[in-house]
Amino acid sequence: xxxxxxxxxxxxxxxxxxxxxxxxxxxxxxxxxxxxxxxxxxxxxxxxxxxxxxxxxxxxxxxxxxxxxxxxxxxxxxxxxxxxxxxxxxxxxxxxxxxxxxxxxxxxxxxxxxxxxxxxxxxxxxxxxxxxxxxxxxxxxxxxxxxxxxxxxxxxxxxxxxxxxxxxxxxxxxxxxxxxxxxxxxxxxxxxxxxxxxxxxxxxxxxxxxxxxxxxxxxxxxxxxxxxxxxxxxxxxxxxxxxxxxxxxxxxxxxxxxxxxxxxxxxxxxxxxxxxxxxxxxxxxxxxxxxxx
Numbered sequence: 001x002x003x004x005x006x007x008x009x010x011x012x013x014x015x016x017x018x019x020x021x022x023x024x025x026x027x028x029x030x031x032x033x034x035x036x037x038x039x040x041x042x043x044x045x046x047x048x049x050x051x052x053x054x055x056x057x058x059x060x061x062x063x064x065x066x067x068x069x070x071x072x073x074x075x076x077x078x079x080x081x082x083x084x085x086x087x088x089x090x091x092x093x094x095x096x097x098x099x100x101x102x103x104x105x106x107x108x109x110x111x112x113x114x115x116x117x118x119x120x121x122x123x124x125x126x127x128x129x130x131x132x133x134x135x136x137x138x139x140x141x142x143x144x145x146x147x148x149x150x151x152x153x154x155x156x157x158x159x160x161x162x163x164x165x166x167x168x169x170x171x172x173x174x175x176x177x178x179x180x181x182x183x184x185x186x187x188x189x190x191x192x193x194x195x196x197x198x199x200x201x202x203x204x205x206x207x208x209x210x211x212x213x214x215x216x217x218x219x220x221x222x223x224x225x226x227x228x229x230x231x232x233x234x235x236x237x238x239x240x241x242x243x244x245x246x247x248x249x250x251x252x253x254x255x256x257x258x259x260x261x262x263x264x265x266x267x268x269x270x271x272x273x274x275x276x277x278x279x280x281x282x283x284x285x286x287x288x289x290x291x292x293x
Contacts, residue, residue: 075155076103077111077284085110088141093154102141104282108179108203112164112282113155115147118265119278120254127251128237131223135188146239146251149192149218152185152283160184160286163196165250167206167267168278170257176206183283191217191225194241209248209268216241237263250279 072092073079079089085105091113092098104112117139125144137148155161163183167176181198194216199208217225219232220239226232232242238251248267255264255275265276 072098075284076101076105076113079103080105080111093151094158095154096151099137099151100141101147102145104280107166108164111284113147113284114141114280114282115152116250116279116281117141117144118250118254118276118280119144124254127239127253128221128233129239131220131239134218134220134239135192149185150188153187153192155283156184157187161283162286163210164282164284165206165210166280166282167276169267169275170277173277178204178206178208178210180208180210181286191223193217207268212247213241213243216243235262250276250281 072090073082073084074093075091076089079086079091080103084103087103087105088100089103090098091101102114102117104110104114121143123140123143125139127144127146129138134146135149137146137151139145160181161183163180165178168174169176179200180196181200182195184195186193186195194213196210196214199211201208216227218239219225219242221231221233221237224231224233226242226245228242228244230245232245233239236242236245236249236252238249240246240249240251246266249262250265250267252263252265253261254277255261260275265279267276267279
């Protein structure tokens with residue numbers, strides 16, 4: 001056998017080995033690809049099963065949330081009727097999501113839902129804020145806050161409510177109170193118009209500074225609804241039922257002793273202007289809410 005035949009034979013041998021290895025590699029890759037595709041299918045199937053379980057879980061949670069919301073009291077009066085004496089309660093106002101509110105369950109028989117709280121604090125709340133914030137409510141229910149005009153409307157639109165105001169000033173730490181037997185707040189379309197009447201002089205030690213606000217629409221610095229030539233909310237720095245402009249300004253700034261200014265938290269106008277240290281407004285149904293299972 002000559003050298004050319006030897007070389008040709010070796011070439012054919014090695015070519016066969018390479019082709020064999022290539023075929024083996026291809027088969028291996030095909031098997032790996034098939035295995036990977038099977039794993040992907042299994043993963044996709046697992047995802048579909050997981051999506052179904054998540055959907056079922058969401059439905060269950062929605063059902064539980066709806067049940068919990070349905071079982072919540074509408075206000076602090078209903079909470080008290082169920083035996084709750086806590087100062088904070090989760091309520092479900094009609095047509096609104098549940099929310100945590102502050103209650104006064106001891107004064108005058110309890111059942112009061114606190115709607116505004118003002119007091120000196122290291123973290124004062126800015127009450128010179130927007131229409132939307134006053135609509136939704138803002139602040140810290142353990143400190144200073146406004147409950148929200150939409151809540152006020154939903155709570156008072158069908159059930160007659162009382163209003164009680166508790167104030168202190170810097171000259172006398174003794175509380176002064178005032179009570180009205182009719183308090184109602186209109187809808188946003190009606191600019192949250194105030195209805196206030198029935199001041200009770202026998203149950204009050206503070207003067208009636210709200211009757212003149214009766215029928216006024218709510219105003220904020222970005223939504224002027226007062227009847228004054230000036231923009232009362234911008235001028236006095238609050239959100240309130242201003243008219244021309246106020247006899248009470250509960251959302252004004254808390255001024256320190258001996259400070260004065262029409263932008264302050266004030267009860268009454270000159271010459272009986274009273275600069276306040278603290279103020280709380282609370283409401284409850286005129287007739288206590290019945291207990292519902």
